[in-house]
Amino acid sequence: MSESATTLLRAPEESGGPLPGLDRNAVEALVASGPPWLGQRRLEAWRVYEETPMPTTKEEEWRYTDLSKTLRLGELRLLPRQEREFAPEGAPALLTGSMRSDWAAAGHVVDLDGSVAHTDLEEEVARKGVVLASLARAVETFPELLEAHLATEALPASSGKFQALNAALWTDGVLLFVPRGVHVELPVRVTRWFSGPGRAVFTRTLIVAEEGSRVSFVDEALSADFPAQTLVSSAVEVFARRGAHVQFVSLQRMGRGAFHLSQQRTLADADAALDTLNVSFGASVARVDLNAELRGAGAHSDMLGLCFGEADQHFDHNTSQDHGAPHTKSDLLYKAALDGAARAVFRGIIRVHPGAQQTDAYQTNRNLILSPDARAESLPNLEIEADDVRCSHGATVGQLDEEHLFYLMSRGLTRAQAERLVVTGFLGEVLSRLPLGGVVEKVSGIIEERLRA
Amino acid sequence: MSKAPILSLRGLCAKVVDEDVEILHGVDLELIPGEVHALMGPNGSGKSTLAKVLAGHPGYEATAGSVEYDGEDILDLEPDERARLGVFLAFQYPVEIPGVSIANFLRTAMQARLEEEEELDLFDFQDELLERMDLLDIDPSFAERPVNDGFSGGEKKRNEILQMAVLRPRLAVMDETDSGLDIDALQVVAGGVKTLSAEDPEMTVLVITHYQRLLNYLRPDHVHVMVDGRIVRSGGAALAENLEAEGYEQFRASES
Numbered sequence: 001m002s003e004s005a006t007t008l009l010r011a012p013e014e015s016g017g018p019l020p021g022l023d024r025n026a027v028e029a030l031v032a033s034g035p036p037w038l039g040q041r042r043l044e045a046w047r048v049y050e051e052t053p054m055p056t057t058k059e060e061e062w063r064y065t066d067l068s069k070t071l072r073l074g075e076l077r078l079l080p081r082q083e084r085e086f087a088p089e090g091a092p093a094l095l096t097g098s099m100r101s102d103w104a105a106a107g108h109v110v111d112l113d114g115s116v117a118h119t120d121l122e123e124e125v126a127r128k129g130v131v132l133a134s135l136a137r138a139v140e141t142f143p144e145l146l147e148a149h150l151a152t153e154a155l156p157a158s159s160g161k162f163q164a165l166n167a168a169l170w171t172d173g174v175l176l177f178v179p180r181g182v183h184v185e186l187p188v189r190v191t192r193w194f195s196g197p198g199r200a201v202f203t204r205t206l207i208v209a210e211e212g213s214r215v216s217f218v219d220e221a222l223s224a225d226f227p228a229q230t231l232v233s234s235a236v237e238v239f240a241r242r243g244a245h246v247q248f249v250s251l252q253r254m255g256r257g258a259f260h261l262s263q264q265r266t267l268a269d270a271d272a273a274l275d276t277l278n279v280s281f282g283a284s285v286a287r288v289d290l291n292a293e294l295r296g297a298g299a300h301s302d303m304l305g306l307c308f309g310e311a312d313q314h315f316d317h318n319t320s321q322d323h324g325a326p327h328t329k330s331d332l333l334y335k336a337a338l339d340g341a342a343r344a345v346f347r348g349i350i351r352v353h354p355g356a357q358q359t360d361a362y363q364t365n366r367n368l369i370l371s372p373d374a375r376a377e378s379l380p381n382l383e384i385e386a387d388d389v390r391c392s393h394g395a396t397v398g399q400l401d402e403e404h405l406f407y408l409m410s411r412g413l414t415r416a417q418a419e420r421l422v423v424t425g426f427l428g429e430v431l432s433r434l435p436l437g438g439v440v441e442k443v444s445g446i447i448e449e450r451l452r453a
Numbered sequence: 454m455s456k457a458p459i460l461s462l463r464g465l466c467a468k469v470v471d472e473d474v475e476i477l478h479g480v481d482l483e484l485i486p487g488e489v490h491a492l493m494g495p496n497g498s499g500k501s502t503l504a505k506v507l508a509g510h511p512g513y514e515a516t517a518g519s520v521e522y523d524g525e526d527i528l529d530l531e532p533d534e535r536a537r538l539g540v541f542l543a544f545q546y547p548v549e550i551p552g553v554s555i556a557n558f559l560r561t562a563m564q565a566r567l568e569e570e571e572e573l574d575l576f577d578f579q580d581e582l583l584e585r586m587d588l589l590d591i592d593p594s595f596a597e598r599p600v601n602d603g604f605s606g607g608e609k610k611r612n613e614i615l616q617m618a619v620l621r622p623r624l625a626v627m628d629e630t631d632s633g634l635d636i637d638a639l640q641v642v643a644g645g646v647k648t649l650s651a652e653d654p655e656m657t658v659l660v661i662t663h664y665q666r667l668l669n670y671l672r673p674d675h676v677h678v679m680v681d682g683r684i685v686r687s688g689g690a691a692l693a694e695n696l697e698a699e700g701y702e703q704f705r706a707s708e709s
Contacts, residue, residue, distance in 0.1 A: 402511060407548040410508050411562040411616060412536035421561055425552030425599070432552065 019077035022200055026078050027168050034139055037147050045157035045167035052161040064345040064377055065287055065316040071259055076200035076231055079113050081136055081171040086110040086118035094222050095193045098253075101442055102189045102218075107132045111192040114201035115172050121188075128182045130215075135173035135204055145177060149206055154237035154265040160289070163263050166202045166235040173204035173235075178213040178244075187216035187247070187436060194221070197228040197257065205236045209244040209272075216247040216436055223282075226257030236264040240272035242296065247275045249439055253446070254282040256311075262288045270296030270325070277434050279443055280307035280315050281450070287316045294321075294328035294356075305334035306430045308423075308447060309342030309374070316345040321363065323356040323389075332363045335430050337423050338374035349381040350393065356386050363393040368426050370400065370419070420451040457524065459624055459657045460484040460507075464518035467506045475516065476502045478682040484624070489650065489658045491668055491693060494679035495701040496630075500661045501545060503679070504628040507659075508542035509535050522624065537566055541622030543613040543642070545630050550600035555612060556582060558600050559619050585618040588652070589645055607637035614645030621653065627660045629667055636666075643670030665697040680704045 020026040027046045031039035055062040088096050102108070107121035109132065116134035131142065139146055151157060157164040174190055194201060209215055221232060232254065240246045252260055260283040268274040280286045292301045307315045321330040336344035346365040367376035378395035400422060408418035427447055431440045460482070467477040476499045484490055494500050505513050507520065509532035520528050527535050550558065559582060564573045586593055591611060601609050617625055629642060646658055647670075660671060668676070668690065676692040677684045678701070685704045686692065 401548075404548050404550060406508075406510055406532060407544065408550070408558070408562075409532040410536055410542050410544075411558070411620060412533050412565045413561055414533050414565060415531075417561055417565055418533075421553055421558065422550065425550050427552070429552035429599075 019079060019199070022073055022076055022078060022165070022169065029080070030169065030171070035143065038139060038150075041151055041157075042168045045151065045164045048157040049161060049164035049168055052164060055161060061318055061347065064343070065285070065314065067259075067285075067287075070285065071231065072229060073200070073231075075198065075229070077198055078169065079115075079171070079196065079199050079201065082115045084112055084115050084117035086112065092193060092195075092224070094224065095191065098220060098222060098442075099191050102191070102438060104186055104437055105189040106130075106184045106186040107188045109174050109188075109190040111172070111174070111190065111203065113193070113195055113199070114203050116174065122186075125184055129179040130182060130184060131175060131177040132188055133175045135175050135206060136171065138175040142175065142177070145208065146175070146206070149208060149237065149239065150204070151235070151237075154239065154267055155235050155263060159263070159265075162233060162261050163235060166204065166233045166263065169200075170202040170204045170235065173206070174219075176205075176207045176215065176217060178209045178215045180210040181212045182210075183214040184216070187218050187249075187438070190217070190219040192219070192221045194223040194230065194232055194254065194258070197226040197230050200231040200233070202233045203235070205234070207236075207238045207246065207248065209238075209240050209246045211241045212243045213241075214245040216249070218249040218251065218436070218439055220251040221254055221260065223254045223258060225255035228257060229259065230257055231259045231261070234260070234262045236262065238264070238266040238274060240266070240268045240274040240299075242269045243271045244269070245273045247277075247434065247436060249277045249279070249434070249436060250288075251279045251439070251443065252282055252286055254286075256282075256284050258283040258285075260286040262286075264288065264290045266290070266292045266301065268292070268294050268296065268299035268301055271298040272296065273300045275302040275304070275434060277304040277306070277430075277436075277439070278317065279305075280317075281446060284312070285314045285316075287318070289318045291320045291322060292330060293324060294330060295324045297325045297327045299325065299328045301330045302433065303330060303332040303334075304430050304434050305332075306427050306443070307336045307344060308427060308450060309336065309338045309344060310340040310450075311342065312340070313342045315343065317347070319346075319348040321348070321350045321361055323350070323352045323359045323361060326355065326357045326359070328356060329360040330362070331360075333430055333433060334365045335367070335427055336376055337368045337370060337427055338376060339370040341371070341373040343374070344376045345379075346377070346395070347379040347381070348393070349383060350391055352384045352386045352389050352391065354385045357388045359386060359389040359391070361389070361391045365395045366426075367397040368400070368423065369397060370423070420448070423451060424448060456485050458483045458521075459486045459523055460659070461521040462518065463521075465503075465506070465515060465520060466517040467502060467513055467515045470512055470514050476682050477506070479518065480679075480682070480684055482677065482684060484657050484659060486623070486655045486657050488675065489646075489660065489671065489673045491673040491676045492659060492661045492679055493663070493676060493693060493696060496663065498679045499682040500663075500679055501628055501630050504542060504626050504661055507626055508532055508540065533565065536620075539623035541617055541620055541625045543610075543617060543625065543627040543629075545628040547601045547609045547613055549602045549604075551602045553600050554597050555600055555615070556596040559596075559616065562616075562620060582619060585615065589614060589618055589648060591615055605637075606635045607641055610638040610641040611645075614641060614649075617645070618649055622656065624657045624659070625649075627658065629660060629662045639667055640670065643667060646671055665693050668693045678704055
């Protein structure tokens with residue numbers, strides 16, 4: 001193991017004093033190290049955080065996920081941002097193995113415990129003005145861009161308790177900026193590794209795709225199992241300007257013990273196509289809040305989600321499709337396969353605001369229950385304030401169909417092979433809707449590996 | 454000289470699991486390798502039940518009698534075990550498996566036929582699949598489509614025949630009970646069976662049908678008539694023509 005890698009992945013408390021908790025002192029330390037506009041934003045966010053009560057199951061949006069009882073924020077420790085350099089030698093096999101399959105990329109980011117340790121970008125892409133950078137460094141190098149977009153329009157602190165906490169305490173993250181008319185052919189790939197039990201990591205992603213540009217962004221979070229509760233809070237803000245095409249993929253493969261909270265907001269201007277895919281395989285508790293706003297005429301969002309749970313894993317996907325302009329389209333498909341005593345909650349709302357005529361909005365949630373102890377809750381909802389719209393929603397919770405299994409077994413597949421094939425197909429249908437180089441193969445591979453275990 | 458039967462039913466009685474009503478009341482039937490048999494009968498006579506019992510559908514159980522395949526009683530075998538011995542059931546209503554391509558499905562089925570440590574050679578499989586599709590005049594892109602998902606009646610039948618061609622069964626049971634109305638589907642089944650029979654003269658086929666039409670394309674060696682869970686008459690191809698003209702009532706009358 002190379003020395004740099006071992007140093008990089010070692011917790012700083014081993015080399016220095018105790019780590020700070022999630023408190024005002026921590027916010028103030030961050031405020032002191034940044035520009036005034038950001039400091040004010042952090043302090044304001046902290047104020048909102050303190051004033052907002054911890055959500056309980058009394059609130060509709062948190063009815064099935066009780067973080068007030070399960071997440072012990074007071075025991076978590078913050079890891080300040082560190083200047084790190086990533087060295088593949090000696091890095092965890094899960095991390096390097098996953099990165100090896102991502103060779104076809106326009107650029108890479110490696111994030112270790114919430115600090116960006118590596119970025120690279122194809123020369124030709126960089127020459128066109130594309131920026132792929134550590135968000136913390138971008139505060140100095142792209143101050144106007146960040147001041148205009150960070151925790152303002154998309155995910156301001158006022159969006160919720162955890163959005164506020166993230167806006168106050170974030171240490172680093174990723175900035176992707178694509179100038180007007182630039183097409184980035186290969187995806188940008190971000191790989192994050194979380195090593196420390198008992199820590200809280202707050203990271204942000206900001207994607208700004210200018211008019212007519214095209215880009216895909218794949219963000220993968222990895223860790224081993226944790227012996228103690230560990231929090232990863234991720235705030236994602238995506239801006240697709242007029243006619244831009246953006247694909248955002250989140251691939252969550254954290255270990256047990258992890259609480260993964262991902263708050264995402266996508267803003268699609270006129271004629272933009274802003275598609276998302278959220279894949280959840282890991283963590284003990286994974287909550288994804290995704291709000292897709294179609295705010296310009298002709299905007300389009302495909303929203304895809306896939307989760308595969310086992311043992312006592314708990315997934316909660318909370319989505320909203322906000323149509324604020326005419327001729328907009330959103331199409332959501334979320335699927336969950338659940339084994340063991342896993343739980344999945346899907347809550348989705350389609351909102352068509354007045355004036356958003358000729359909107360097409362679809363929402364489908366399907367759950368496949370593989371064991372008697374697994375459970376799924378599906379809560380689809382519509383709120384329509386325009387009269388010339390096409391909207392539909394559907395939800396199913398079902399078990400493996402014996403007729404399906406008999407059909408496959410009558411061709412010679414064993415029951416186990418038949419079950420694997422049905423689950424692969426069930427989840428694979430989601431992937432077939434977002435054909436993105438490497439992602440389909442990678443996710444299919446993970447599903448198959450898991451089914452074989 | 455007579456060959457040993459590939460399939461031999463003796464006094465087979467069967468019912469739906471969890472129900473008391475018996476559907477098959479003692480079926481006797483013998484199929485010699487290479488023969489094409491037709492099983493006809495009115496709706497509700499038990500034809501499809503017989504097909505399901507032969508393939509081992511978990512919703513049906515044999516209550517008396519025996520089913521010998523290649524000299525061995527197979528009633529205690531799982532559907533997949535029977536399939537690996539060479540029994541194939543072409544479904545009346547093939548099931549849709551969204552997200553699974555035909556190629557992937559067939560690859561898994563071929564892999565299932567190998568010993569546990571053995572790995573299917575994917576290049577060989579691909580060659581074999583293309584060769585089988587070529588034989589049946591099916592476009593190679595067909596194999597990339599998800600199994601039966603959104604297929605027309607004719608396409609579903611084409612998929613059944615393709616699976617049969619790849620799996621090369623020794624005994625094929627074609628459950629075509631109600632599909633006689635779709636002329637396209639009919640020709641796919643008849644043409645496919647003829648092609649595969651010509652290629653493998655030892656393959657035995659039991660076609661279950663409601664109508665004469667399928668048998669016009671596919672001249673069976675033997676025709677059996679099933680009424681109320683029993684085979685009431687067996688004969689040559691002419692029997693089917695007689696049925697077309699006279700209907701099944703004559704047999705019901707002779708029963709009473």
